[in-house]
Amino acid sequence: MINFRKIRRDLHQIPELGFQEYETQKYLLDFIRSLPQDRLEVKTWKTGIFVKVSGRVGNRLIAYRTDIDGLPLTEETGLPFQSRHQGRMHACGHDIHMTVALGALSKLIEEPIDDDALFIFQPAEEGPGGARPMLDSDIIKEWWPNVIFALHIAPEYPAGTIATKPGLLFANTSELFIDLVGKGGHAAYPHRTNDMVIAATQLISGLQTIVSRNVDPLDNVVVTIGKLTAGTVQNVIAERARLEGTIRTLSPESMIKVKKRIEKLVNGIEIGFDCKATIDYGANYYQVYNDEKMVAEFIDMIKKHTDIHFVTCHEAMTGEDFGYFLKEIPGFMFWLGAGSEYGLHSTKLSPDEACIETGIKTVNTYFQQIGNG
Numbered sequence: 001m002i003n004f005r006k007i008r009r010d011l012h013q014i015p016e017l018g019f020q021e022y023e024t025q026k027y028l029l030d031f032i033r034s035l036p037q038d039r040l041e042v043k044t045w046k047t048g049i050f051v052k053v054s055g056r057v058g059n060r061l062i063a064y065r066t067d068i069d070g071l072p073l074t075e076e077t078g079l080p081f082q083s084r085h086q087g088r089m090h091a092c093g094h095d096i097h098m099t100v101a102l103g104a105l106s107k108l109i110e111e112p113i114d115d116d117a118l119f120i121f122q123p124a125e126e127g128p129g130g131a132r133p134m135l136d137s138d139i140i141k142e143w144w145p146n147v148i149f150a151l152h153i154a155p156e157y158p159a160g161t162i163a164t165k166p167g168l169l170f171a172n173t174s175e176l177f178i179d180l181v182g183k184g185g186h187a188a189y190p191h192r193t194n195d196m197v198i199a200a201t202q203l204i205s206g207l208q209t210i211v212s213r214n215v216d217p218l219d220n221v222v223v224t225i226g227k228l229t230a231g232t233v234q235n236v237i238a239e240r241a242r243l244e245g246t247i248r249t250l251s252p253e254s255m256i257k258v259k260k261r262i263e264k265l266v267n268g269i270e271i272g273f274d275c276k277a278t279i280d281y282g283a284n285y286y287q288v289y290n291d292e293k294m295v296a297e298f299i300d301m302i303k304k305h306t307d308i309h310f311v312t313c314h315e316a317m318t319g320e321d322f323g324y325f326l327k328e329i330p331g332f333m334f335w336l337g338a339g340s341e342y343g344l345h346s347t348k349l350s351p352d353e354a355c356i357e358t359g360i361k362t363v364n365t366y367f368q369q370i371g372n373g
């Protein structure tokens with residue numbers, strides 16, 4: 001009997017950032033190699049892994065994807081199995097996601113289906129994005145799935161709950177990095193400088209008017225600046241400031257409009273403060289858009305064949321590069337209730353481990369339903 005809660009705790013202790021998931025990849029490979037190998041083909045791709053499981057007939061290829069990276073956060077849960085990696089945390093549930101994938105993989109080996117299955121362990125979901133380059137890899141071109149699905153934990157729903165909806169589930173996202181360079185100097189001579197602390201704060205106030213004054217109130221947009229760095233010491237006027245944030249929109253068209261407005265506001269700061277500004281949009285993720293027919297069948301399956309509580313949810317402003325898989329392959333994503341008082345990206349996030357069993361049951365039941373006959 002495999003102890004999946006122990007596996008989750010092991011993985012929880014070794015979070016790593018995107019494309020640096022070496023210890024995680026080794027842990028996953030060691031587990032995968034401990035399973036019966038006769039139906040398995042394993043290929044590594046950077047820090048990710050593809051595992052193909054041969055079915056009894058092998059007509060179609062059904063793919064299931066998990067992300068594997070952590071966040072640059074210092075854990076504050078106080079759990080006995082807290083992160084061992086300084087300044088790194090599984091604060092978005094990818095430790096649970098990986099454990100569910102390993103559980104579903106071992107179940108599928110025990111109970112093979114007619115179709116082939118592909119398990120994708122994808123790096124760098126939090127950034128810079130592993131899905132897009134994985135889709136361009138020779139491995140997935142050879143093992144191109146007919147169908148793909150994935151889950152994400154949802155702390156706001158209790159364990160034992162699944163939620164999703166047809167159509168749009170997650171937003172379009174773009175990272176946002178703005179560097180401002182002016183003229184620093186002595187704190188007592190402000191008239192001889194161009195203060196980038198003042199420029200940055202004015203720019204942030206301007207950026208906050210995009211949602212309230214430039215976007216149709218019936219369209220949802222988020223512009224968040226999560227990090228601001230400027231200056232060197234208390235009595236020197238700052239020469240440089242850096243804003244780091246993210247943009248979220250419900251359509252690719254709105255993303256283009258928001259970016260145009262940001263560029264105008266940044267240009268205004270350049271003129272007003274006689275400074276230099278550069279914008280970098282970093283990683284951009286395409287929206288997660290669920291196949292309507294497949295979601296309807298999935299909901300029907302949950303209701304008919306499991307005791308799991310199902311909730312139809314609204315779309316969320318979270319992003320997921322799984323959207324790139326869904327842009328090219330029919331499929332869907334769903335939320336897995338994980339009952340935590342603290343939300344995603346909180347340093348205190350502590351999912352209820354009962355969600356692991358619900359996740360494995362859901363993924364396995366779906367494989368059995370879709371992959372037979």
Ligand SMILES: CC(=O)N[C@@H](CCC[C@H](N)C(=O)O)C(=O)O
Nearest residue numbers: 126127173174175246318319320
């Ligand atoms: C599910 C989730 O929380 N995903 C992340 C994806 C981040 C994308 C990128 N680094 C960005 O910030 O735009 C999210 O923050 O929604």
